[in-house]
Amino acid sequence: MTRFGKHPDSDAADLGAEALHGAVADAGIDPRLIEAAYVGHVFQGMVTGQRVLAQVGLAGIPLANVENACSSGATAIREASLAIRAGENDVVIAIGTEHLTSKFSGALTPDPSDPEAAVGATMPSVYAMRARRYMEEYGMTREQLALIPVKNKSNAARNPLAHFRKEITVQDVLDSRPIADPLRLHDCSPVTDGAAAVILMSDKAAKRHGNGRAVKLAASALRTGTVDVEPASMTFEPLTWATAHDAYERAGIGPEDVDFAEVHDCFSIAEVLRVEGLGLFKQGDYPAAVERGDANIEGRLPINPSGGLIGKGHPLGGTGVAQVVEIVRQLRGESGDRQIEGPRVGLAHCRGGKAVGIEGAACTVQILVR
Amino acid sequence: MSASAVGVSFRPGELEVRPDGTGNQLGSRCRACGAHFFPVREACSGCLSGDLETVRFSTAGTLYTFSIVRQSTPAFEVPYALGYVDFPEGVRIMGQISGIELDEIKIGMPMVLSLEPWGEDDEGNPLTGYRFRPAEAN
Numbered sequence: 242m243t244r245f246g247k248h249p250d251s252d253a254a255d256l257g258a259e260a261l262h263g264a265v266a267d268a269g270i271d272p273r274l275i276e277a278a279y280v281g282h283v284f285q286g287m288v289t290g291q292r293v294l295a296q297v298g299l300a301g302i303p304l305a306n307v308e309n310a311c312s313s314g315a316t317a318i319r320e321a322s323l324a325i326r327a328g329e330n331d332v333v334i335a336i337g338t339e340h341l342t343s344k345f346s347g348a349l350t351p352d353p354s355d356p357e358a359a360v361g362a363t364m365p366s367v368y369a370m371r372a373r374r375y376m377e378e379y380g381m382t383r384e385q386l387a388l389i390p391v392k393n394k395s396n397a398a399r400n401p402l403a404h405f406r407k408e409i410t411v412q413d414v415l416d417s418r419p420i421a422d423p424l425r426l427h428d429c430s431p432v433t434d435g436a437a438a439v440i441l442m443s444d445k446a447a448k449r450h451g452n453g454r455a456v457k458l459a460a461s462a463l464r465t466g467t468v469d470v471e472p473a474s475m476t477f478e479p480l481t482w483a484t485a486h487d488a489y490e491r492a493g494i495g496p497e498d499v500d501f502a503e504v505h506d507c508f509s510i511a512e513v514l515r516v517e518g519l520g521l522f523k524q525g526d527y528p529a530a531v532e533r534g535d536a537n538i539e540g541r542l543p544i545n546p547s548g549g550l551i552g553k554g555h556p557l558g559g560t561g562v563a564q565v566v567e568i569v570r571q572l573r574g575e576s577g578d579r580q581i582e583g584p585r586v587g588l589a590h591c592r593g594g595k596a597v598g599i600e601g602a603a604c605t606v607q608i609l610v611r
Numbered sequence: 612m613s614a615s616a617v618g619v620s621f622r623p624g625e626l627e628v629r630p631d632g633t634g635n636q637l638g639s640r641c642r643a644c645g646a647h648f649f650p651v652r653e654a655c656s657g658c659l660s661g662d663l664e665t666v667r668f669s670t671a672g673t674l675y676t677f678s679i680v681r682q683s684t685p686a687f688e689v690p691y692a693l694g695y696v697d698f699p700e701g702v703r704i705m706g707q708i709s710g711i712e713l714d715e716i717k718i719g720m721p722m723v724l725s726l727e728p729w730g731e732d733d734e735g736n737p738l739t740g741y742r743f744r745p746a747e748a749n
Contacts (some may be wrong), residue, residue, distance in 0.1 A: 350684055463678055472702065
């Protein structure tokens, strides 16, 4: 993957190409072995994936561009895995890329046609409303919530590819600019450029071409939100749970077997909702667990060791692929200063998109096993 | 609001505005199972029946949660309060909150629909949109 941050001198195709080269070098394969590509991006326009492949001389193979809001990159990985499971391909690349600083600034909003966008909904405000409700129901304090960006930016400070490399304090969070009460700037993921790529192989191809460093993608699940027939709790995520359930079942494990996770912390409160929705922590328990240090890199169940979206950055299409890159490196023991001790099972969770009446647009859960 | 000053609905499929200045939010009711939806749908997500009718929702509900928005798109002047109101039909609808100081809004407050001026269309004709106001304020 590329460094995440601001890349004023490159575009989504450059970043995607850099990520592709990195993945090919890591796998140690001839790039001509790649039979198909899935490329996730959100605001980069038509055929960005083809522009990536054209940069590196690989145009000509089957390619599909994938848009699923913040789950675009993760959906690209799932599509790649399905092509292999179907027996159609043996070596497939999944890329996620986004040059977000040139497309967008400020608060992300739902599509303007959406009835909620029409009355002023922004993504931060929707999560702010969920945070307020969670505080009311579970007694979480504003200071407890601030510990999540403090943790994630501390992890990011140990990640050379992260957007932010500076540790912050609870007071820094509370003093930062208000965005949508009770959320402040440090509660929000930044506008980031970046790309990541992973190469997936069938068992047969891994035996023949692999360099012995591959980890197993045990499950790659995708769901879309359902339309509620009555108002649902906004402090629990049935969509995250349903997607996780699919992944646990496929992988033959349960939440108790997960050693660490990269979850979609687009906002501080989102990390709370994700890990509880995934069944990794009991409903209402996560803020106290963070306070105890359970979710630290050295803790019982590290959450977002890469720095997460808040610390590492959130290039929409790149995010889901970068999560899997982190999990692969952690499982291989290649994560340097932020290495978790001896993990065997890592979980990546993305969800993104807002449309009126549905809980969330797209949700993915991927489980990787050493 | 006098009849002549009433602008047309900013989104006619979701908000009915009558000439006397009254109005309702619109959605669907499933004739097969009774579930309600906002906005109007073509089929019921509960039972998949396609037998839906468009209905007017109640104008009084309860504030489920809210936020004070301090950064938004250029179309909206900040700060403004945004909330979700639960209605007796079993729908939750987002809207801005008016008629109360921003620091006095509380989860659980009874709210009512309030039709309010909502800018102009491309030809300069006034539009009517909606906000939610605390029930006591009316």
